[in-house]
Amino acid sequence: MAKRDLQFSIGVLLLCALLYIGTFSIKITKAVRVSAAYFPRLILAITAILAIIYMIAALKTLKNSKGKEKQGNEENEEKPDIKRTLLTMGMFIVYGILVDILGFMIASIGYLIIQMWIMLEVRNKKEIIKFAAISTISMVLVYFIFTKLFYVSLPAGSLF
């Protein structure tokens, strides 16, 4: 955990530095006494100080834990399913791209079937038919409820 804290604080520091440099390209208007770059610089400085404090704390923990027993409590917890998380993230992005091309209805039904399959614990091919039915019915419902009942427009694709 301490290692991740260290990486995180370094990341925050880098981000602060980058954004701080960015503040110099903010246009300064003479009309106002306090420029638009004032507040960002103030907050970035505070964030950087906090990140440094956090980094020192992480370094201390890292130093103290060295040489001591290596296995932490993390082992007791269930192992996170990284593959499924990454696949889900990927599906979010793919869906965003496909909605723009295929339109809401087709992209959503396709997304739902694949995403449900990804999240399924014990895979069974018969489930796909069930997923297809659930996806189609739920999306037709969503379409009618939102567009006809609540007058909310849904994303339209370039193809459909």
Added chain:
Amino acid sequence: MISLFLSGLAAILTFKTILLMMFGVILGLIFGAIPGLSASMAVALMLPATFAMDTVQGMAVLIALYVGGISGGLISAILLRIPGTPSSIATCFDGYPMTKNGMAGKAIGTGVIVSFIGGIFSLIVLMFAAPPLASIAIKFGPFEYFSLTLFALTIIATLSSGSFIMGILSGAIGIIVTFVGMAPVDGVERFTMGIYQLKGGFSLLPVLIGLFALTEILKEAEKSVKIKMIDTTNLKGKGFGLTLKELKEQWANLLRSSIIGTVIGILPGIGGSTASVLSYGEAKRASKHPEKFGTGIIDGVIASEAANNAVTGGALVPLLTLGIPGDSVTAILLGGLMIHGVQPGPLLFKESPDIVYGIFAALFIANIMFVIFEYFGIQVFIKVLKVPKHILLPIVFILCCVGAFAVNNRMFDVWTLIGFGIVGFILDKCRIQMAPLVIGFILGPMAETNLRRALMLSQGSVSPFFTKPISLFFIIAAVLSIASIVNRTLKDKKKAKKNLTTA
């Protein structure tokens, strides 16, 4: 005030609004009951559905979702030992042991009735505290407002779970996100990277839905989803499970928990889960038999459930009077109000009392509705708990996208949603807390606008922040809250060191 409340009630009591509110409460209860779906998600997802409604009607539906969502959490907390919504976390401690002892019906009945009492208590506080507070707040200038936001930001950081530095850091990251777009006061472009959609900054709702809902979906994807079996025997209890005699015995606990919940609600940015845990702890400390806590006694259920529902009324106090959300759900309500063209703040009480009292009335009706639906519909909600997550969560994602798209009818907001969902998940892994981050995101522009206005007024001098009494009061409060937490952290460290050397 009573006549205003009655006219608010009259505005709510139309067939269509009541029907919509019923739908809202039921949906809220479902979202509350299912672990992984929370009250904030329910409100965020249904927000676009309110666009076509008038303001009072729309807010009534959102309030119904809010109250339902907070109240639904006790079902799975008691039956499955998983809080359905984070605010029911302490309900598990005694609620689940009660189920194991064959008293599930009593636990749920008690939970429902004390939730109602907590909710109504906080509504009364809201109705009496908000108008005078608004009349004070109307006198606030930029100096007072900046000091207030400063105080709000420190209080979130100090009271949120986890380390204090991390709390402030989370808030600061939230503020940094607000730098993108046009600067307040002079409208200068900042950090837009040439993307014209970013000129207006990130829209509030896609950011909130991304951080709360999408992050939650990813967290669920990471776990292996196992369905727990629910024991549905012993669900039937007599009456509401809580006898009058018990109610008499528990009144002190009930009152204390309701007060804790309301106060936690009023303090900006800390929501139901803190209230639930804090109130449980206090009930245990004040109890004559603290050793029985955790074995399945109603005291624990009462403390947690009265407190988390009392948050609802409390959280609306700063939202309506100051425009500062009291918890994460009210942050989304704030977005809802703004989409309807209403700017919450002290002026709201003067300019549109119909909206303010309509909200009060909606809170009252929603509290009555959830008792009826949750108590008599418990079997239905238990069935809903059996709907597998791998079907539910993808559909929630689609609804998130619909919500984000509907804000401005542009795909850019869907991308904002997806981006913040993924970033939120990564930040969560780094132990960044979502509540302070979101409050930072909401209060950032408020802090900046008022700071720059104040400094322009004072010709760059900071002394008025300390010479104006209200401003000074908030600054002292902010310093005190930081000092107390630093003190506590140092004490904890000393204790830990002592323990280490003696061990």
